[in-house]
Amino acid sequence: MHIVDGALSAPVVIAGSAVAVGGIALGLRSLSLEKIPAAGVLSATFFVAALVHVPIGPSSVHLIMNGLAGLVLGWAAFPALFVGLLLQAVFFGFGGVTVLGVNTVNIALPAVLVGLLFRRGAASADGRVAALSGLLAGSLAIVLTALTVALVLWLSGDEFLAAAKLVVLAHLPVAVIEGLICAAAVTLIHRVKPDLFDALTPPPSASARPA
Amino acid sequence: MSHALGHAQSVAPTTPGPIQAVDPRARILAAVAFALVTVSLKSLLVLLAPLALAGAALLAARLPPGPTLKRMALMDGFIVFILVLLPFTMPGDPAFTLFGWPASWAGLERAAGIALKANAIVLMLLSLVGSMEPTTLGHALARLRLPESLVHLLLFTVRYIAVMDDEYRRLRRAMKARGFRPRTNGHTFRTFGYLIGMLLVRALERSERILQAMKCRGFTGRLPLLDDLRYARRDALFGVGTATALTLLLILDVWHAGFV
Structure with a gap:
């Protein structure tokens, strides 16, 4: 859900931009120069995944997959999702200019949060634990995104309250679908390449190894 | 070049227009300044001017109007339900009633204002920045000290x-x-x-x-950016033109507010 220019109040836009700058800075600090190619290719993959449309009855929704991005990228999800949103705004016209920070926070903050919460579970050796973590991460990220969008709308004026409620309601089926898809994706990664979850933030023991 | 961003390429002009001749950094800065000024405008009537400016930029960038406007309409699809709800949720003098729900003038004005701002800014962004190669965007942002x-x-x-x-x-x-x-x-x-x-x-x-x-191939973690961005006379003209237009918008808005 992209918010457009002109709807939000100035304090909300400024606060959102400040949080986005902080998140991006933290995310960049977690990316050593060696890891930027991996982060870039993964960021490109999430950009492509957002073009996938899933049918819901006669209509369809496009995937967001910010929960999975949080699991795979950790804090780097912040700059990676920012880059995706920047490209979508500039080349597709989705979103806007002044709201870029707010839109980044709406998508990336939930991603980082569920990454911190469920990454260990998703990397678990037990397939069921991994799948469950994926399910929870995928759906919780969407619920949090919907709540953040609703919050920034509501903070911008009481007249947006109805729209804010509608945003949350409309995202509930999406949360279920994203959870199931994320669980399946984590299951596949668990079987094929379990160390994917450590690719960008290796466990302390591995990073302490002499190069 | 690409398929996914290639949607963008399919919109890219066959012959570069006068916009493409301007330094990419100046175009990015102008798009951001335009967005900041447009968002701050209060008068609905004055808000028609940014939309006209964005339309002029679209022509100057020689982007095909059809696909670009379609893209803008797609963005409107995202927000249409927010705009449709506004007249019914904002208190004020009722303009009309729908199924017993009064729609206020204040809400209609607010919705129209958001629609005008959002469309003008996106159209300007697509025309000024969306008309450059994605790699050029990266280089320009690097030169802007990102x-x-x-x-x-x-x-x-x-x-x-x-x-x-x-x-x-x-x-x-x-x-x-x-x-x-x-x-x-x-x-x-x-x-x-x-x-x-x-x-x-x-x-x-x-x-x-x-x-x-x-x-x-000797990658040390740094990509040398091989480009030669230099501001020229035409960029100065573009900058002065943009600054004048934006200042005029702000003055018009204050002037118009003084009358209401």
Whole structure:
């Protein structure tokens, strides 16, 4: 859900931009120069995944997959999702200019949060634990995104309250679908390449190894 | 160049217009300044001017109007329900009633204001910045002092969107050949999950090969940006023109507010 220019109040836009700058800075600090190619290719993959449309009855929704991005990228999800949103705004016209920070926070903050919460579970050796973590991460990220969008709308004026409620309601089926898809994706990664979850933030023991 | 961003390329002009001759940094700064000024405008009547300016920029960038305007309409689809709700949720003098719900003038004005601002800004962004190559955008942002690692991330993302999109299309073709048709059911969700998981696995393996290949070529973690961005006379003219137009908008807005 992209918010457009002109709807939000100035304090909300400024606060959102400040949080986005902080998140991006933290995310960049977690990316050593060696890891930027991996982060870039993964960021490109999430950009492509957002073009996938899933049918819901006669209509369809496009995937967001910010929960999975949080699991795979950790804090780097912040700059990676920012880059995706920047490209979508500039080349597709989705979103806007002044709201870029707010839109980044709406998508990336939930991603980082569920990454911190469920990454260990998703990397678990037990397939069921991994799948469950994926399910929870995928759906919780969407619920949090919907709540953040609703919050920034509501903070911008009481007249947006109805729209804010509608945003949350409309995202509930999406949360279920994203959870199931994320669980399946984590299951596949668990079987094929379990160390994917450590690719960008290796466990302390591995990073302490002499190069 | 790319398919996914290639939507953008299909909109790219066949012959570059006067906008493309302007320094990319100046175009980015102008688009941001335009957005900030437009968002701050209060008068509905004055808000028609930014939309006209954006339309002029669209022509000057020689973007095909059809696809670009279609893209703008697509963005309107996102927000239409917010705009439709506004007249009914904002208190004020009723303009009309729908199923017993009064729609206020204040809400209608607010909705019209948001629609005008959002469309003008997106159209200007597509015309000034969307009309450059994605790589040029990265270079210009680097010259505008964005953190180097963020620019590198952007450049890698831009470079590999096309590759990963190819990979995605290949997998979708293979799925289709095996009779997969997306529906609203668990099988579809699981299949899409496996598809995205597989894409991520292949992406990571590819990135390992990329890093090795780049190290073979002396990659030290820094991409030298080989470009020669220099402000010229025409950029100064563009800058002065933009600043004048934006100042006029602000003055008009204050002047108009004084009358109401």
